Amino acid sequence: MTNSAEALGPGSSRPEMGLTVAAVARRLGVAPATLRTWDRRYGLGPSQHSAGSHRRYSADDIARLERMRRYVLSGVAPAEAARAALSDGDAEPDTSARHGGGQVVAIPDGTPQARGLARAALALDADSCRVILAETLDRRGVVWTWDHLIAPVLVGVGQRWEQTGRGIDVEHVLSEAIQSELSARVTNDNSRSAAAVVLASAPGENHVLPLWALAAALSERGVEVRMLGARTPWDALGQAIRRIGPGGVLVWSQTPGTGDPADAITLPDVRPEPLLLLGGPGWHPGAPPRGEHVDDLSEAVARLSRAAGVS
Ligand code: B12
The missing domain is CATH 1.10.1660.10 (Multidrug-efflux Transporter Regulator; Chain: A; Domain 2)
Structure with a gap:
């Protein structure tokens, strides 16, 4: 029993x-x-x-x-x-009957959860993806789940597409499951921040999953989040900054064509000046004229939490 x-x-x-x-x-x-x-x-x-x-x-x-x-x-x-x-527990499952029909996604040093998530995604099985994501998010929190489960599987799925040209359907099913599980955890009900944090992808940038990971991780800590989402024009971001008066802003650029830090110069000068972070591999390397690069989720969460007055 x-x-x-x-x-x-x-x-x-x-x-x-x-x-x-x-x-x-x-x-x-x-x-x-x-x-x-x-x-x-x-x-x-x-x-x-x-x-x-x-x-x-x-x-x-x-x-x-x-x-x-x-x-x-x-x-x-x-x-x-x-x-x-x-079978009421009388028969153990045949573990050779795995998801994915024999296809694989390479995940070096992947955890069992990461292999399970990759197999479920290959089988286009959104329900199983969500079960694995929800259980790991509940047990390990957002940052661990992103770093050890979600990001390795995304990188593996991206490499498979690059090498074979196949799997955009897999990428879509997986992305939808990730976005819905992460966004369900974003709430401003428990906010204890002195100022909000604004999150946006750069103009022309459709990749947004790291922003949802950041939103869910900040929300977990009681930071108020305003998510502007994909393809946010600089002038729209500027208007949002004027209206909200955020403590911090992070702009995400995944693909090279979308991330020119020189564009950030056009953001309005507001006082107090919010912390401006540029995240993602799409930004031109080198010191940006405005804002600072940030390299991983934990660092972004820590810096934006402080900027929002939540330590
Ligand atoms: C999911 C996904 C999609 C989804 C996006 C869904 C969504 N709602 O966001 C969909 C299907 C829409 C999509 C579309 C496309 N995609 Co896509 N996509 C991906 C995938 C698999 C994951 C993206 C992601 O979230 N990455 C985040 C993390 C996991 O990866 P990372 O950024 O490399 O992580 C590094 C740093 O950013 C940092 N980091 C990790 N997490 C975090 C978090 C924070 C907050 C910070 C600050 C740092 C940080 O650590 C890592 C090590 O340095 C990547 C594969 C990949 N390797 O990223 C391809 C990838 C980004 N896509 C790619 C491409 C080419 C496309 C398309 C053009 C074609 C296609 N494959 O369909 C289209 C068009 C998109 C457009 N017009 O903008 C290429 C980009 C190549 C390039 N350098 O230009 C990639 C790299 C796939 C590949 N291997 O070729 N994509």
Whole structure:
């Protein structure tokens, strides 16, 4: 019997009621949409029928879902994971039945989670990508998850595209899952900053995932974030700076054509002057006429938190 089965057992106030999709989703750290997909595709749904319109998950249903989640996190393909989960723990999953149909993404020194995420992305399995991301974000926080899970898989997927010309579909599925899991963690409700931080990608720049990682990591620390997103013209950024009066600004440039630091000169002079950071490999090297280069997520989080008055 699992913890969840116990929690729904004699100690629970109305054990016969079972749990709703939303409650199970919260308990397992899985999106409600993923639970519905697992129900539809693999029959891993609630077995109890209640008088009302909403079916409820029993303790046994939840134990099955916990096994499903564990197998998916270890990189087993969902159909095989579901077969083993439905066997009530009698059969371990066949671990050769991995995601990705035999394709690989090279991730030197990759963690098991990183290999699982890469396989799920290759299989275009957005649900499994989200399960792996959500679980790691909950357990390890944003900076660790970005540095040890997300960034290595993104670099591997990017290299595969460069070498084979294949995998833009994989890049899209993975990017969507990453962006939705990170952006779901950005909230200004717990803000304790003296000033906000503004995040934007340079004009013409569509790559934004590092900005979402930064937004989620700052939010985790109670820093108020204003996200302007992809392809932000310099004059629009300038207007936002005047209106918001931020403590810090970071502009992201991923690809070389988008990052000319000389353009930052056009930003308005406001007092107090916000810290201006330039992040990403797209910026021209060398000392910028305005602002400073920043090399990694931890450094950007630390400097922008200080600039926002959160130590
Ligand atoms: C995801 C992705 C996409 C997604 C973006 C989705 C989104 N919402 O952002 C989509 C599918 C839209 C896309 C599109 C394109 N992409 Co793209 N994409 C990537 C990918 C896989 C990850 C990008 C990313 O987030 N990188 C962030 C981290 C993981 O990587 P990094 O910047 O190299 O990290 C270094 C530093 O920045 C620093 N760092 C890491 N994290 C952080 C965080 C912070 C805050 C800071 C300060 C520093 C920092 O540490 C690293 C070591 O120095 C990269 C591969 C790669 N290696 O980056 C390709 C890549 C950037 N794309 C590339 C290209 C060519 C394109 C396209 C032109 C063609 C295509 N592949 O589809 C289009 C057009 C985009 C456009 N018009 O702007 C090339 C760029 C080559 C170049 N140098 O010009 C890359 C490098 C792939 C490759 N290997 O060739 N892409």
